[in-house]
Amino acid sequence: MAGKRIVFTGGSGKAGRHAVAHLQAKGHKILNVDLKPLDLPGVNTLFADLTKSGQAFNALTSHFGFDGYELGHTPVAPDAVVHFAAIPRVLIEPDDATFAANVASTYNVIEAAMKLGVRKVIVASSETTYGVCFAEGDKDFHSFPLEEDYDIDPMDSYGLSKLCNEKTARAFAMRYGADIYALRIGNVIEPHEYGMFAEFQRKPMMRKRNAWSYVDARDLGEIVHLCLEKDGLGFQVFNAVNDGITVETPTREFLAKYCPDTPITRPLGKFEGPLSNRKAREVLGFKEAHDWRRYVGQK
Numbered sequence: 001m002a003g004k005r006i007v008f009t010g011g012s013g014k015a016g017r018h019a020v021a022h023l024q025a026k027g028h029k030i031l032n033v034d035l036k037p038l039d040l041p042g043v044n045t046l047f048a049d050l051t052k053s054g055q056a057f058n059a060l061t062s063h064f065g066f067d068g069y070e071l072g073h074t075p076v077a078p079d080a081v082v083h084f085a086a087i088p089r090v091l092i093e094p095d096d097a098t099f100a101a102n103v104a105s106t107y108n109v110i111e112a113a114m115k116l117g118v119r120k121v122i123v124a125s126s127e128t129t130y131g132v133c134f135a136e137g138d139k140d141f142h143s144f145p146l147e148e149d150y151d152i153d154p155m156d157s158y159g160l161s162k163l164c165n166e167k168t169a170r171a172f173a174m175r176y177g178a179d180i181y182a183l184r185i186g187n188v189i190e191p192h193e194y195g196m197f198a199e200f201q202r203k204p205m206m207r208k209r210n211a212w213s214y215v216d217a218r219d220l221g222e223i224v225h226l227c228l229e230k231d232g233l234g235f236q237v238f239n240a241v242n243d244g245i246t247v248e249t250p251t252r253e254f255l256a257k258y259c260p261d262t263p264i265t266r267p268l269g270k271f272e273g274p275l276s277n278r279k280a281r282e283v284l285g286f287k288e289a290h291d292w293r294r295y296v297g298q299k
Ligand SMILES: NC(=O)c1ccc[n+]([C@@H]2O[C@H](COP(=O)([O-])OP(=O)(O)OC[C@H]3O[C@@H](n4cnc5c(N)ncnc54)[C@H](O)[C@@H]3O)[C@@H](O)[C@H]2O)c1
Pocket: 009, 010, 011, 012, 013, 014, 015, 016, 033, 034, 035, 036, 048, 049, 050, 051, 083, 084, 085, 086, 087, 088, 089, 101, 105, 124, 125, 126, 127, 128, 184, 185, 186, 187, 188, 189
């Protein structure tokens, strides 16, 4: 498949820098749009504040680099947009600022993409929409596994911003007949972070808020790549997580012990993550490359 021209927002961040590198390795040409630099040869960063609509439109109609000036025509809109830029959790900025920035930037990026004729946008949603991650106190999930048809009910400003962003994506996909896929990204784990899984075994309840799930940053890049390859699905939500539960105990046994009152709505794979990626596997053909068990115990 020929490489696409992709505007990637938030590519300087924790998740984005791995995804950008993965997409570049797949042959795509990337323009990173962020407030901060990215040190990746071959990828230019345009500094833009995406909470400003004008800057979002401009970013999507920019040359990707100086070589663009050799083409002899003004820049055209990209083939696709991947929108990861955000304030990525609560407690970084005040609640109202988090909500306003995430909702405005996502609206601006999707609107600009649609009005410029882009028909494929991938946006970062979040596991926090399932309502437990940043809940006050010990809230239970409604049922397991967590899948895309769950009645998401966050009570925090960040999770709420992501819920709103999914609705924005759906509205624009409907209005423009476009493909906009929202990824409910799990807790992102970079290659150097697998050391923390030992503690996940010792203190399993510390991972309830993440539904005992995670996504390897490189596997997340692969999910984005697969979303770029797949067309014609309209608005979609995909859980973007790895396959397995983050403990050694089989899922059914683990949930019976730690969440005895939470219903289980279908048969589960032996070690299937309670936040399930079944849809990404079945619809996108996702195959994880970075099962946490490969790395735990390594220095
Ligand atoms: N890290 C996780 O575990 C996790 C889990 C679920 C969802 N997510 C989502 O995935 C995406 C990436 O998360 P991350 O962990 O890489 O976050 P990050 O903070 O490391 O990266 C986000 C990037 O967005 C940029 N940004 C923020 N506001 C901007 C603006 N107004 N204009 C332009 N750029 C702006 C930042 O400079 C930063 O480089 C976010 O949308 C986040 O909400 C992350």
